[in-house]
Amino acid sequence: MFILNKNNSIANQFLSELRDIKVHKDRLRFRKNLERLGEILAYEVSKSLDYKESEIETPLQKTKVNTLKTQPILISVLRAAVPFYQGFSNIFDHSDSGFIGAYRVEESGNEEINISLQYQATPDLTDKEVILIDPMLATGKSFVKSVENLLKNGRPKKIHIAAVIAAPEGINYIKNNLDLPFSIWICALDEKLNSASYIVPGLGDAGDLAYGSKL
Numbered sequence: 001m002f003i004l005n006k007n008n009s010i011a012n013q014f015l016s017e018l019r020d021i022k023v024h025k026d027r028l029r030f031r032k033n034l035e036r037l038g039e040i041l042a043y044e045v046s047k048s049l050d051y052k053e054s055e056i057e058t059p060l061q062k063t064k065v066n067t068l069k070t071q072p073i074l075i076s077v078l079r080a081a082v083p084f085y086q087g088f089s090n091i092f093d094h095s096d097s098g099f100i101g102a103y104r105v106e107e108s109g110n111e112e113i114n115i116s117l118q119y120q121a122t123p124d125l126t127d128k129e130v131i132l133i134d135p136m137l138a139t140g141k142s143f144v145k146s147v148e149n150l151l152k153n154g155r156p157k158k159i160h161i162a163a164v165i166a167a168p169e170g171i172n173y174i175k176n177n178l179d180l181p182f183s184i185w186i187c188a189l190d191e192k193l194n195s196a197s198y199i200v201p202g203l204g205d206a207g208d209l210a211y212g213s214k215l
């Protein structure tokens with residue numbers, strides 16, 4: 001598992017601004033920070049992909065370069081993933097993308113989180129490296145349900161789970177429930193979930209901070 005904030009970098013300032021109640025109500029900045037972390041995490045994921053050598057011509061002479069062997073497929077889990085996904089898409093600019101509409105059904109009086117998944121549009125995923133992008137990995141149910149549904153569109157060679165903040169409970173849920181090759185890329189591993197299955201310390205509701213509350 002790759003955890004970005006284990007090392008000092010400017011990414012930790014972006015993460016701090018996402019969490020800080022004095023800053024994170026500025027929606028434009030909140031979305032921009034998600035996008036910036038998406039770009040940084042995409043760069044880290046890019047180091048794990050396969051490259052091929054080829055020859056190009058500069059105005060001065062021929063030279064050998066290493067470029068991606070195949071483009072990963074990017075999948076955005078609507079709605080909160082949109083700005084974070086944009087960061088990935090800025091880096092993997094030749095990639096095809098897919099979209100999944102998923103949200104947690106939080107019923108009062110019921111601590112169990114269920115996921116409603118109502119929309120999926122993706123290319124053929126057979127034997128592809130897929131980057132599944134969602135900023136919050138809380139119970140892990142949205143990621144696991146998304147992967148289960150993605151399999152209808154082909155079995156990927158590998159899935160890269162990409163999130164900004166994860167809870168240990170969600171990481172364990174993913175490890176116990178995914179039966180295809182995967183790796184996890186996160187910016188921070190937080191302490192735990194609270195009784196409403198929100199990540200603590202976390203940042204609150206990522207979708208609401210980016211776009212406002214939904215009915």
Ligand SMILES: O=P(O)(O)OC[C@H]1O[C@H](OP(=O)(O)OP(=O)(O)O)[C@H](O)[C@@H]1O
Nearest residue numbers: 079080103104137138139140141142207
């Ligand atoms: O790990 P989990 O417990 O499944 O929680 C994580 C999910 O919660 C958030 O979405 P939310 O359901 O709030 O939908 P939204 O994107 O519409 O805000 C987040 O973007 C994940 O999809």
Ligand SMILES: O=c1cc[nH]c(=O)[nH]1
Nearest residue numbers: 138198199204205206
């Ligand atoms: O802490 C959490 C958990 C799920 N979704 C969020 O946006 N935040």
Ligand SMILES: [Mg+2]
Nearest residue numbers: 205206207208
């Ligand atoms: Mg939400």
